[in-house]
Amino acid sequence: MIRRLAILALFLTLAGAVTGGIWWRALTDALERLEERGRSDLALSGDRLLGQLQRYREMTVLMADHPEVLRLALDPAAPSAPVSALLQRSADMTSSDEIRLATASGRVIAASAGGEGLDLSSTPYFKRAMHGALGFHHEVDPIDGRRMFVYAAPVFSPSGPVAGVLVTRVETETVEVTWRGEPMIVFFTDKNGIVFVSNRDELILVRLDLIDGEGGDSSGRLIHRSQRRSAGHEIWDLDGGPYLPARALHITRPLQVIGMTGEALVDAAPAERQAALQAGIAAAVSLGVGALLFAIQVRRRALSAQLAAEAEANARLEGRVAERTRELSQTNDRLQRTQAELVQAGKLSALGQMSAGISHELNQPLMAIRSYAENAELFLTRDAPEKAAENLVRISDLSRRMGRIIKNLRAFARQEVEGIADVDLSAAVGAALELTETRLQSADIQVNWTPPGRPVMVRGGEVRLQQVLVNLLSNAADAMPAGGAVTIRIARADGRVRLTLSDTGPGIAEPDRIFDPFYSTKEVGASEGMGLGLSISYGIIQSFGGTITGRNRPAGGAEFVIELVPAKKGRAA
Numbered sequence: 001m002i003r004r005l006a007i008l009a010l011f012l013t014l015a016g017a018v019t020g021g022i023w024w025r026a027l028t029d030a031l032e033r034l035e036e037r038g039r040s041d042l043a044l045s046g047d048r049l050l051g052q053l054q055r056y057r058e059m060t061v062l063m064a065d066h067p068e069v070l071r072l073a074l075d076p077a078a079p080s081a082p083v084s085a086l087l088q089r090s091a092d093m094t095s096s097d098e099i100r101l102a103t104a105s106g107r108v109i110a111a112s113a114g115g116e117g118l119d120l121s122s123t124p125y126f127k128r129a130m131h132g133a134l135g136f137h138h139e140v141d142p143i144d145g146r147r148m149f150v151y152a153a154p155v156f157s158p159s160g161p162v163a164g165v166l167v168t169r170v171e172t173e174t175v176e177v178t179w180r181g182e183p184m185i186v187f188f189t190d191k192n193g194i195v196f197v198s199n200r201d202e203l204i205l206v207r208l209d210l211i212d213g214e215g216g217d218s219s220g221r222l223i224h225r226s227q228r229r230s231a232g233h234e235i236w237d238l239d240g241g242p243y244l245p246a247r248a249l250h251i252t253r254p255l256q257v258i259g260m261t262g263e264a265l266v267d268a269a270p271a272e273r274q275a276a277l278q279a280g281i282a283a284a285v286s287l288g289v290g291a292l293l294f295a296i297q298v299r300r301r302a303l304s305a306q307l308a309a310e311a312e313a314n315a316r317l318e319g320r321v322a323e324r325t326r327e328l329s330q331t332n333d334r335l336q337r338t339q340a341e342l343v344q345a346g347k348l349s350a351l352g353q354m355s356a357g358i359s360h361e362l363n364q365p366l367m368a369i370r371s372y373a374e375n376a377e378l379f380l381t382r383d384a385p386e387k388a389a390e391n392l393v394r395i396s397d398l399s400r401r402m403g404r405i406i407k408n409l410r411a412f413a414r415q416e417v418e419g420i421a422d423v424d425l426s427a428a429v430g431a432a433l434e435l436t437e438t439r440l441q442s443a444d445i446q447v448n449w450t451p452p453g454r455p456v457m458v459r460g461g462e463v464r465l466q467q468v469l470v471n472l473l474s475n476a477a478d479a480m481p482a483g484g485a486v487t488i489r490i491a492r493a494d495g496r497v498r499l500t501l502s503d504t505g506p507g508i509a510e511p512d513r514i515f516d517p518f519y520s521t522k523e524v525g526a527s528e529g530m531g532l533g534l535s536i537s538y539g540i541i542q543s544f545g546g547t548i549t550g551r552n553r554p555a556g557g558a559e560f561v562i563e564l565v566p567a568k569k570g571r572a573a
């Protein structure tokens with residue numbers, strides 16, 4: 001939070017600095033341009049004023065040289081009317097206010113507008129002309145208040161000394177009239193700081209005074225101003241009514257020739273407005289960019305938080321999956337171990353069930369062998385060796401048969417190492433029948449089985465396959481205590497090898513449940529069922545990639561179908 005505030009403060013400071021910088025730069029540029037233009041305009045105005053005055057100056061000097069003017073100056077008692085008329089014509093032609101001729105004593109003797117008799121001896125321009133120089137002066141007419149420029153030229157007598165003075169008075173308005181209404185305020189002030197010429201009426205004969213420098217001169221009108229420097233320029237704050245700008249750029253240019261200072265006031269408001277506008281735009285842009293950056297930052301933060309949350313959820317999920325997988329594989333391992341144990345248990349239980357039959361099976365040939373051997377002994381003592389030999393052949397047959405039974409039992413009891421190979425299904429059926437032969441015979445069950453002429457190779461485990469078949473045969477024997485028939489067929493169907501084992505018993509009570517572990521309809525205990533035989537068989541066949549199903553035949557009795565994957569060689573054949 002504090003970091004964010006700090007960043008915000010930093011950003012605002014930066015934005016402020018940028019805005020301020022742009023404002024300063026824009027203001028400086030604009031004032032610079034204003035000043036440049038003002039300077040050239042002011043120079044132009046000064047030149048124009050001087051140019052106009054120059055005409056009167058030349059006219060005055062020329063008229064002072066006029067022969068008639070000289071004659072009258074030398075002889076002031078002569079009639080003055082012709083000279084007055086001459087002066088009048090000149091004044092009309094040049095729009096001078098008045099042209100006068102004064103004697104060396106200062107008395108006016110001829111004039112264009114009836115100024116005869118006036119005494120000019122005390123005026124500075126007269127004194128200056130009497131010294132042989134050109135007098136120049138500006139004044140406010142004490143009678144009618146009009147502003148006048150006055151030129152005074154000496155009239156030299158042929159012998160040298162000044163005989164009189166020719167004076168030309170020009171009303172200031174005559175020169176002003178031509179540049180009224182120009183946008184820039186221009187004025188010319190005299191040594192006393194009073195505006196004598198201007199293109200604005202408001203300023204004429206006004207003193208523009210600094211507020212703190214209030215002088216005692218109460219003669220002229222006063223406009224107060226304050227003055228400051230901004231961006232290297234002099235700015236005036238004026239209090240001069242609606243026609244003068246409130247704030248203006250002040251420019252000066254000395255005009256030594258007429259003893260005045262040219263000044264100009266250029267309204268600074270447009271420059272300030274422009275600077276403010278540019279600064280405003282800069283501020284808006286920086287704030288906009290800031291807001292955009294902020295929004296992007298917020299969005300990025302939200303996105304990364306979301307991504308982090310998703311990654312964490314994923315990691316959790318993966319962890320759970322891994323754990324579950326581990327548990328499952330452990331369970332699977334346990335299940336496989338349990339199944340292997342069950343398979344072995346199932347075999348031992350089958351062996352137990354078969355033990356009575358097996359001992360009978362082994363006992364019977366043993367008894368027969370014993371009696372054949374005793375008989376053979378008898379035949380030998382009676383000297384009938386052919387008969388004895390016959391008995392010996394029988395004994396040999398019987399012992400071979402016993403050997404086969406024992407071999408089968410040993411193989412059955414062996415715990416088969418897991419694995420799948422190519423095995424002969426028909427041989428497995430033969431072995432299973434041999435193992436259960438006694439049992440089936442004692443129950444008076446007839447077996448219908450015609451072994452195919454050649455091996456039927458399937459994928460599986462030899463011992464486990466036998467175990468399944470022994471189990472099916474034992475169940476059939478259990479189902480038919482009073483005798484019946486079992487039929488075994490092997491066929492190929494749909495790329496599989498199908499073994500069908502059917503009996504003529506009462507059929508299955510609940511076909512849906514027979515493969516459930518511990519489902520049994522038999523009495524528990526002794527050698528009777530645990531309800532595991534079929535469920536173990538189911539697992540075994542499934543592990544071979546095959547299927548086992550059980551159902552009741554429409555004609556009566558149960559039927560079990562085992563489908564197995566044929567061996568590759570078998571399939572090719």
Ligand code: ADP
Pocket residue numbers: 471475476479503505506507508509514519520521522528529530531532533534535558
């Ligand atoms: P057990 O033989 O120990 O009872 P099994 O899993 O081998 O266990 O058999 C389950 C049940 O299926 C038997 O209890 C019996 O009800 C039924 N069953 C199996 N084979 C047959 C059959 N050939 N005829 C009738 N019922 C059968």
